[in-house]
Amino acid sequence: MPYDANVIHTATQALQENARRHRAEFDRRRQEIYRRVPRLQVIDRQLSQTVRQAAQAALNQGVDPGPALARARAQNLSLQQERRELLRKNGYAEDALRYQPLCPLCDDRGWRGSEMCRCLRALCAQEQVRQLSSMLELGDQSFDTFNLDYYSPVYDPAIGSSPRECMEFALEICFTFANRFGRKSRQNLFLTGAPGLGKTFLSASIARVVSEKGYSVVYDSAVNVFQRFEAQRFNRDERAEADVQRYCTCDLMILDDLGSEMLSPLVHASLYQLVNSRLVTGRQTVISSNLSLSDVAKRYTPQVASRLEGDYDAVHFYGEDIRKQKKHGNSLPL
Numbered sequence: 001m002p003y004d005a006n007v008i009h010t011a012t013q014a015l016q017e018n019a020r021r022h023r024a025e026f027d028r029r030r031q032e033i034y035r036r037v038p039r040l041q042v043i044d045r046q047l048s049q050t051v052r053q054a055a056q057a058a059l060n061q062g063v064d065p066g067p068a069l070a071r072a073r074a075q076n077l078s079l080q081q082e083r084r085e086l087l088r089k090n091g092y093a094e095d096a097l098r099y100q101p102l103c104p105l106c107d108d109r110g111w112r113g114s115e116m117c118r119c120l121r122a123l124c125a126q127e128q129v130r131q132l133s134s135m136l137e138l139g140d141q142s143f144d145t146f147n148l149d150y151y152s153p154v155y156d157p158a159i160g161s162s163p164r165e166c167m168e169f170a171l172e173i174c175f176t177f178a179n180r181f182g183r184k185s186r187q188n189l190f191l192t193g194a195p196g197l198g199k200t201f202l203s204a205s206i207a208r209v210v211s212e213k214g215y216s217v218v219y220d221s222a223v224n225v226f227q228r229f230e231a232q233r234f235n236r237d238e239r240a241e242a243d244v245q246r247y248c249t250c251d252l253m254i255l256d257d258l259g260s261e262m263l264s265p266l267v268h269a270s271l272y273q274l275v276n277s278r279l280v281t282g283r284q285t286v287i288s289s290n291l292s293l294s295d296v297a298k299r300y301t302p303q304v305a306s307r308l309e310g311d312y313d314a315v316h317f318y319g320e321d322i323r324k325q326k327k328h329g330n331s332l333p334l
Contacts, residue, residue, distance in 0.1 A: 003124045003216045004246055007131065011123035012110055019101065019108035026099050033097065037090050043083045044097065050075050125214045141204045143175045150198075151319040163319040167198070170315045174202045178209035181252065181284065188279075190308055191288040193317025196324065199288040203254050206286060215251035222258045229270035248277045251284070258289040259299065268301050275307050287312065 003011075034041040050072045084094045101108040103119035110120035148171070151164040159166060170191075177189055191199045203219070211217045225247060231240035247253055255274070261267055278285050289296070293314055297305035 003128065004218070005242065007124050007127050007216075008120075011120055011127045014123050014127070015108065015110050015120055022102050022108075023099070030097055033087075033090075033092060037086055040083060040086055040097065043079050043086075047076055047079050047083075050079075121214050124216075125211055128217060129208060129211045141201055142208060143171065143178070143202075143205045146171055146198065146201060146205065150322045150325055156318070159316075159318055166316060166318045170198075170317060171202065173313070173315050174206055177286075178206040181210045182213065182215060186282055186284065188284055188312045189286045190293065190312040190314045191286065191317065192292050192314055193290070194321070195290055196321030197317035197319050198322060199317055200256065203256060203286060203288055207252070207254055210252050216246075217252045217254065218246050218250045219254040219256065220247070221256045222261045225255060225274070226261050226267050226270050229273075230266055233266065247274055249281075249283070252286070253278060253283070254286045254288075256288050258287050259291040259295070263299065268304070271300060272304050272307075275304060279307060279311055285312075 083097065087094055087096050103117060106112050106117035106119065108119070110117055116124075148164055148167055151162075151167045153162050153164045155162050174189070174191075177185075177187060180187075191203065193199060207217050207219050228240045228243040228247070231237040232244045253274070258271075275285070287308070291299065293305070293309055296308055
């Protein structure tokens with residue numbers, strides 16, 4: 001799950017801050033216990049010194065440290081027993097003076113060897129949702145809040161059903177895609193339809209669900225994506241190279257508004273690289289566009305059209321522009 005470096009950095013800072021506050025709270029509670037039961041502080045000081053001092057004394061005298069260490073360990077066991085009894089007698093848990101990290105798997109380091117710990121992955125997922133929310137203005141956008149009332153229930157002979165029936169089907173496909181993500185699925189979606197019909201809303205809903213499941217998600221417009229490809233190719237821009245790498249390797253790439261960019265040979269090559277590399281590596285992609293697949297075949301190269309037609313499920317959006325309906329305060333009747 002190749003998270004963006006900024007996501008990992010911010011999540012790591014949050015992890016460290018959480019651990020710092022947790023440690024500070026433990027220190028505060030410990031000092032409170034010491035004030036109530038001063039003998040406990042004396043015991044803890046003795047526990048931290050006895051074994052070390054016994055070993056050092058034996059070494060300084062040039063004798064076998066074994067007997068001294070055995071006596072120190074016996075003294076330690078006696079002190080530990082006294083500490084447990086004092087804690088219990090004063091209403092504390094027996095381990096109240098033993099520091100326990102928030103995450104016992106990694107001791108709040110965030111990594112277990114070279115593998116990211118689940119505690120840091122969870123914070124990365126939260127940070128990713130936060131960044132996506134900032135970019136997409138997620139707000140309450142989710143599958144549960146997708147309002148089908150904006151789509152007419154009246155049969156349309158041009159599409160062979162009503163817009164609402166079509167959108168119920170589109171909603172189900174997107175919902176299933178998001179909730180089954182990661183279950184060995186290689187499904188890709190091509191969301192197609194006129195502007196203002198909910199493509200961005202459902203894309204954002206997919207992004208939210210997949211991000212919250214702990215997968216890396218990149219959402220960007222076609223204009224921005226191809227600009228980063230251009231900067232990477234011609235300007236040797238390291239940040240652009242990192243962006244292009246993320247586009248090609250994240251668990252889910254959502255390419256918004258394909259067709260809004262100015263065409264050029266570089267755009268053709270970049271789109272092919274993005275689509276093909278993700279297909280080859282089995283990474284899933286969602287593309288939204290005002291273009292139909294037949295329009296894509298005319299606008300882009302045959303190689304791109306072939307891959308979209310063969311490896312993407314087209315999801316058609318029908319109806320009247322929701323933005324215009326909201327502007328005029330209209331909602332279609334049930």
